[in-house]
Amino acid sequence: MSRLSRLPADDRVAKIRSFNRFYTRHIGLLNEGLLDSEYSLTEVRILYELANHGPMTAATLGQELGLDPGYLSRILKRFDSRNLLQRSRSEDDRRQIFLSLTDAGRATFEPLNRASVDQIGAMLSKLSVSEQERLVQAMNVVERVVGNSAQEIPCTLRPHRIGDIGWIARRQGLLYAQEYGWDETFEALVAEIAASFVRNFDPERERCWIAERDGEILGSVFLVYHSDEVAKLRLLYVEPSARGLGLGRRLVDECIAFARAKGYRTLTLWTNDVLMAARGIYQARGFQLVKEEAHHSFGKDLVGQTWNLDL
Structure with missing residues (x-):
């Protein structure tokens, strides 16, 4: 309180x-x-x-x-x-x-x-x-x-545009530092993944969703090509102010629907076991834990996890 x-x-x-x-x-x-x-x-x-x-x-x-x-x-x-x-x-x-x-x-x-x-x-x-x-x-x-106490402004999903990639790297770097104590190498990783997505973007096989409400970015997720049969879900995040609204589930559902529509057979992702809320979303959507491995990254001892969803 x-x-x-x-x-x-x-x-x-x-x-x-x-x-x-x-x-x-x-x-x-x-x-x-x-x-x-x-x-x-x-x-x-x-x-x-x-x-x-x-x-x-x-x-x-x-x-x-x-x-x-x-x-x-x-x-x-x-x-x-x-x-x-x-x-x-x-x-x-x-x-x-x-x-x-x-x-x-x-x-x-x-x-x-x-x-x-x-x-x-x-x-x-x-x-x-x-x-x-x-x-x-x-x-x-x-x-x-x-x-907006009487009427909630709806949240919309849109494709990425200029300025979003830098924003995503910065916000995720700040949020994970505040919530988990991760160092600047995590922000660097986010920036590398996002920059690679932009450089190699294939609109027929890949997608980025930016969640926005009244001009404010509330979250995002990427679906990235890995092979003709496998797509990767990457960099899911939701702003603290938007948590509890089902936005994370909505972003993951968009990835799943897009992957199925494009003919992928498997949707895979890598996360860490401390990210409990995200893990709950993945499990609820039918993802299966296929691999765990301890590692030291972002200044912390972590357990990395690979989750797969058969489409």
Whole structure:
């Protein structure tokens, strides 16, 4: 049980309010103009939505940001007076007016956007990489618990793309160091396996699945060609924040289905006996332990295991 969960309800409320005061002060939200500009936080948020998600109606914009229609109308009139907005009628419903930014509006937004990026970058630069990871993970938890308590964002699986390989090597290196004390040679191994996959990738016989939710990578797995009859399942991992959701089983099932569809006779994998959760998934899917061997790797004494599934 966490320390916070033992606090009385009133103390939890006080703690959240204290954090809100800290963050608004730290990020400068109490200043008259956000990011040393003449625009308020709300005005910058409106510019952001129109720059990134426009065109949209005023009603949609107000719903997205939770703004009072009268308050939003006053802001939009101010933008109109500065030639930041353009309005166009819907071709499907002439009663609907869509808002978007003019060239002047985009010219106004861009320096604000850069200033925001620079501000967050400066804040992160004061933290170590591990502290940055902890901060981002904590924010993900807050966003998921508070923002999506009523509706879980679905997790999607997609093929790998540029940037994923480096991410996978880094995340697995960090996670296995934190959870099992493995050294940097494990990250090196992951990087070698993933790099080899990309260099020799055969889309007809191989596949990588990246699990993603709301733009956040939650896990991945590779299926790699070994021979015309044998495929290898490699580098299965799931982020701690996504464990318990059945994602590991889903990734393994994708590998099995793909291997069968491509005519492989056997799906094989190598793991270590300390990875209990992964072993449970493999056993539940019918994999059989065919070999065990003690070895010293990643700074630890381990027992490697080979598991096979007849397809």
